[in-house]
Amino acid sequence: MTPAARVVVVGGGIVGLAVADRVLRDRPSTQVTVLEKEQDWARHQTGRNSGVVHSGLYYPPGSLKAAWCRAGATSLLRLAGEESIPHAVTGKLVVATHAGELDRLAALEERGRANGLAVTRLTAAQAREHEPHIAAVGALHVAETGVVDYRAVCAVLVRRLREAGAHLRPGTEVVGGRDTSREVVLDTTRGEVTADVAVVCAGLHADRVARLLGHRPSVRIVPFRGEYRSLTERAAPLVRGLVYPVPDPALPFLGVHLTRGVDGHVHAGPNAVLALAREGYTWGDVSAADLAGTLGYAGFWRLARRHHRSGAAELARSLSARRFTESVRRLLPELGDDDLVDAPAGVRAQAVRPDGTLVDDFLVERHGRVVHLLNAPSPAATASLEIARHVVSQL
The missing domain is CATH 3.50.50.60 (FAD/NAD(P)-binding domain)
Structure with a gap:
């Protein structure tokens, strides 16, 4: 050029x-x-994401996501500093809520170190020093994670x-x-x-x-809506920064987590359900053409068969405020039944191969x-x- x-x-x-x-x-x-x-x-x-500046913890060493996320976070935070864009490097906790998750936590620690991150393994007591109200039997602290106003x-x-x-x-x-x-x-x-x-x-x-x-x-792009809820003013002080569950490698997405943004609001989410339109931010947003495109794609049905149980659980959590609250309560036991309010949703543009695997x-x-x-x-x-x-x- x-x-x-x-x-x-x-x-x-x-x-x-x-x-x-x-x-x-x-x-x-x-x-x-x-x-x-x-x-x-x-x-x-x-404009609809959680505002997290990711560290690159989860991505396979050598992948584009791992390399570009690490380098991109450095560049992004430098730009935020130069231009006085609201941001903060808060670090985050990835918490194991029961003993069965500790092996996966250890594997995630190894991956983080392979990606060049300063990852610290914490006991339950040490995790509570960072987040006093979080349920954890062990945790990882990842210092290079933050938030920004995108x-x-x-x-x-x-x-x-x-x-x-x-x-x-x-x-x-x-x-x-x-x-x-x-x-x-x-x-x-x-x-x-x-x-x-x-x-x-x-x-x-x-x-x-x-x-x-x-x-x-x-x-083919298959749209998945991620629904968020916000902690009320009463409950927001229960979370200091960013709290994530240990991801299940058998599932396609990370799961519900807690994020304190640059504005001080704490978001819980997202879940992941099929959107009925490419810009389907609510159940009422339906596009016949978009939905026909998704349902007419063999790759979608292969994906659905592979993850039908987790998909059903996500759907139930979308339709039931009680189930959503219970999923957050795994991380934050003190959360009350009335401590979550609706927040704007986002839609993830996820590329799916014809064989049903996610890119x-x-x-x-x-x-x-x-x-x-x-x-x-x-x-x-x-x-x-x-x-x-x-x-x-x-x-």
Whole structure:
């Protein structure tokens, strides 16, 4: 890519904005355009997550998630410090609530050390020094974990892009396009956009945009809603920082955890249930087209058969406030029946292979002049600046 090239980025979440920012930092004379179908930035995965700056504890050593999360967290916290973005490095506890989890806790400790993290094994008494109200028979303390305001991060990136002369076009949806031998042509709801190369960071719609532009992605996005609840003002002081359960390697997601954000609110969640629309933030958000796409995908049914028991448990927890409270009470026994209130949900864009396996790492595919980021769930926000560095180096 020459310094005077034209680059268009599709998607105005934190990853798309970071890619655009990286292009202009590496090649200031590049003509950069960012297309976002919403009227504002960071409206979906970025603006609806728990705000955690992940350490890279859970990811297999050598994976892109492990490497980019570690490097991305460093870059992200540096940016937050330079730009006075609300953030805090709080550390977190991963707690075993019964003896049967101690072996998994030890395995997680080994993985953390293999990923270069400062992981400290704690006894039950030591864990209570960090979180006096948490139930634990043992724990890990991971110092390099924190929280940040991701919407504020995006606001800074948007400001920097404007100052660098980028063309920012919210309210512009890609509806088609073609990749010629000389340029990429994108058809949008606000006219035609041409570029030398394009980067698609479309999150929940990444596979759809790929197909619109002539690529046949190797995966399909299946949307999973993560529902959160907030601790009341009375209960919030029971949690000082970040508290996670020991993950079960047989299950696809981490499980309900507790997060004190930069605003002082404590969130509990998320669970994980199939969303009935790609932007299905409640049970009432239903898209017949989205649902037909999910139910018509063989990979979804293979995934469902593999995890039908855990899926049923997640569904029950979604429909029953009592069950959700009980799951939180495993970590926080003093939680009362009236100590949780509803909070905004998020939807995770999870790439699923045709054989029904979840894509467990970031996935980037290239088709002609277009680079497609096809799997970027958590910890993509943490790793966003490092993802951008990698993508731009490939242009």
